[in-house]
Amino acid sequence: MTLDAAMPRTTAPAILPGSGGLRGTLSDLFWRRPQLLLLLMLLPPVLWLGIVYIGSLFALLLQSFFSIDEFSGLINREFTLKTYGDLFQAANLDIILRTVTMAALVTLASAIIAFPIAYYAARYARGRWKALFYLGVMLPLWSSYLVKIYAWKLILAKEGILTWLLAKLHLLWLLDGWLSLPIVGGNSLSVSFTGTFIVFVYVWLPFMILPVQAALERVPGNLVEASSDLGASPGQTFRNVLFPLALPGIVAGSIFTFSLTLGDYIIPQIIGTSRLFIGQAVYSQQGTAGNIPLAAAFTVVPIVIMGFYLWGAKRMGAFDAL
Amino acid sequence: MRSDRGPSAPLGLKIAAACGLLFLHLPILLIFVYAFTTEEKSFVWPPPGLTTQWFAVTWNRPDVWEALSLSVRVAAISTAIALVLGTLCAAAVSQTRFFGRETISLLVILPIALPGIITGIALRSAFSLADIPFSFWTIVLGHATFCVVVVYNNAVARFRRTSGSMIEASMDLGADGFQTFRHVVLPNIATALLAGGMLAFALSFDEVIVTTFTAGQQQTVPIWMLEELIRPRQRPVTNVVAMVVVLVTLLPILLAYYLTRDGDQIAGSGK
Numbered sequence: 001m002t003l004d005a006a007m008p009r010t011t012a013p014a015i016l017p018g019s020g021g022l023r024g025t026l027s028d029l030f031w032r033r034p035q036l037l038l039l040l041m042l043l044p045p046v047l048w049l050g051i052v053y054i055g056s057l058f059a060l061l062l063q064s065f066f067s068i069d070e071f072s073g074l075i076n077r078e079f080t081l082k083t084y085g086d087l088f089q090a091a092n093l094d095i096i097l098r099t100v101t102m103a104a105l106v107t108l109a110s111a112i113i114a115f116p117i118a119y120y121a122a123r124y125a126r127g128r129w130k131a132l133f134y135l136g137v138m139l140p141l142w143s144s145y146l147v148k149i150y151a152w153k154l155i156l157a158k159e160g161i162l163t164w165l166l167a168k169l170h171l172l173w174l175l176d177g178w179l180s181l182p183i184v185g186g187n188s189l190s191v192s193f194t195g196t197f198i199v200f201v202y203v204w205l206p207f208m209i210l211p212v213q214a215a216l217e218r219v220p221g222n223l224v225e226a227s228s229d230l231g232a233s234p235g236q237t238f239r240n241v242l243f244p245l246a247l248p249g250i251v252a253g254s255i256f257t258f259s260l261t262l263g264d265y266i267i268p269q270i271i272g273t274s275r276l277f278i279g280q281a282v283y284s285q286q287g288t289a290g291n292i293p294l295a296a297a298f299t300v301v302p303i304v305i306m307g308f309y310l311w312g313a314k315r316m317g318a319f320d321a322l
Numbered sequence: 323m324r325s326d327r328g329p330s331a332p333l334g335l336k337i338a339a340a341c342g343l344l345f346l347h348l349p350i351l352l353i354f355v356y357a358f359t360t361e362e363k364s365f366v367w368p369p370p371g372l373t374t375q376w377f378a379v380t381w382n383r384p385d386v387w388e389a390l391s392l393s394v395r396v397a398a399i400s401t402a403i404a405l406v407l408g409t410l411c412a413a414a415v416s417q418t419r420f421f422g423r424e425t426i427s428l429l430v431i432l433p434i435a436l437p438g439i440i441t442g443i444a445l446r447s448a449f450s451l452a453d454i455p456f457s458f459w460t461i462v463l464g465h466a467t468f469c470v471v472v473v474y475n476n477a478v479a480r481f482r483r484t485s486g487s488m489i490e491a492s493m494d495l496g497a498d499g500f501q502t503f504r505h506v507v508l509p510n511i512a513t514a515l516l517a518g519g520m521l522a523f524a525l526s527f528d529e530v531i532v533t534t535f536t537a538g539q540q541q542t543v544p545i546w547m548l549e550e551l552i553r554p555r556q557r558p559v560t561n562v563v564a565m566v567v568v569l570v571t572l573l574p575i576l577l578a579y580y581l582t583r584d585g586d587q588i589a590g591s592g593k
Binding site: 137 | 330331332335336338339342343345346347349350352353356364365366367368403406407408410411413414418420426429430432433435436437438439440441443444445446447448450451452463466467470493498499500521524528530531534535544547548551552560564567568571572575576579583
């Protein structure tokens with residue numbers, strides 16, 4: 001402390017002498033120079049994240065500017081834009097388009113399913129019910145990702161519970177009709193885009209509920225009452241009051257659903273068709289094909305898309321809702 | 323805060339919310355039924371019969387035990403590293419204001435904000451550029467990196483609620499920095515650290531996307547499960563392991579919730 005330093009010790013017996021010993025000296029030093037303590041506290045995490053994480057991201061970026069020698073299959077460590085050129089082949093553009101479409105649809109569906117849950121939890125649930133709703137969202141969120149996918153494999157299998165249920169309800173014609181459609185259909189739900197879509201929505205839904213609920217909890221109840229006092233129907237209140245105020249929360253949630261769908265490669269691999277998504281393309285390029293530069297270039301796609309997405313979300317005020 | 327009980331929800335909303343919650347929970351409950359089925363070859367529903375024999379079969383499978391042991395060791399060490407780094411970072415960010423504070427928060431959150439595949443392939447390309455062979459430690463390196471954020475979130479929330487005057491009072495009463503940390507700061511943040519640690523453990527125990535890029539031939543439990551999902555060998559064993567994994571991850575989440583529920587910020591909302 002400055003007082004301690006300014007006064008000579010002999011004339012001020014009320015002030016303790018230096019603590020002595022290594023521990024005391026260190027303690028005194030940190031007290032006099034909080035900047036030093038701050039530096040020491042920040043150094044390990046910043047070094048770790050800076051070297052391990054940021055360093056790896058740069059390694060990734062660097063790799064995307066290398067190219068693969070088509071004859072030897074070896075990586076040519078020279079700067080080139082050839083790999084990015086390969087990225088814009090029709091087949092690869094198809095993969096990108098397919099993934100972005102899926103991510104957009106999943107985000108939309110999650111928002112629609114999440115809204116009533118979040119709205120009920122934010123406005124009507126109290127006390128014990130509130131805790132129940134909270135755990136009701138938190139437990140599926142934290143349950144094992146693979147087990148959740150596995151559960152859907154059980155449900156969507158041809159001999160599984162869904163077929164059984166529809167047979168009991170005499171609705172099998174509906175399932176067969178849907179499966180015979182092009183693109184969304186297939187041999188069974190577990191090898192169709194419909195199945196992939198359902199599982200994506202299921203796995204990412206909690207990521208949408210939480211920010212929407214947080215946004216709705218900040219809407220003052222009297223605003224909704226005022227709207228109906230002024231003669232608005234519930235539908236009008238929703239369109240003109242509730243929805244605009246909840247929108248930042250929805251956008252915040254969509255960051256997760258969109259980004260997670262863009263990068264996932266396990267769900268479409270286990271439940272879905274043989275047509276690839278970005279994540280699968282990355283995985284197969286770096287694994288079986290051994291083309292790490294192209295895999296790296298592929299990962300730059302979701303990073304760029306998410307960059308634009310985050311920029312747009314920030315402008316809509318979504319970060320305040322996180 | 324309203325004092326009355328509040329209006330009752332419209333029926334349509336109640337039904338939609340209930341259906342949404344059922345949609346979230348029924349698939350997980352289904353896992354518990356399938357762990358007891360007698361059917362070996364397919365996913366037929368309803369199960370033709372119920373049995374507990376698969377628990378014994380799973381118990382005697384060395385590959386399951388090896389995967390479990392590796393997962394627990396990786397999760398324990400990653401959690402320990404994340405606890406140290408996350409607490410240090412949280413203490414620095416919440417106790418002082420300095421230039422670049424926002425950047426530090428962003429740096430901590432980034433590994434979990436970007437899709438896992440990016441973290442995974444970034445680490446893999448770094449290992450390949452630096453010629454680091456895959457090992458136990460490459461798995462830990464990846465896991466610890468994204469576990470920091472969970473500890474950090476919990477610790478920051480708690481530091482925000484802890485008043486700085488307590489630390490000053492301790493110093494005024496003659497405690498040195500280490501004593502203040504041991505007797506004042508630590509008891510205050512202990513439950514938040516415990517909650518963060520448990521969530522980090524659960525996160526690491528369940529992680530598969532980054533692990534596929536940073537593990538060599540070794541199998542953690544999620545990698546083992548992924549292998550079984552792609553090339554099924556013995557489905558009933560997978561069913562039992564799935565059920566055990568659900569239970570193992572459930573407990574830390576519930577505990578973390580009870581440890582932090584009185585706070586304004588509850589653990590786990592930032593997976």
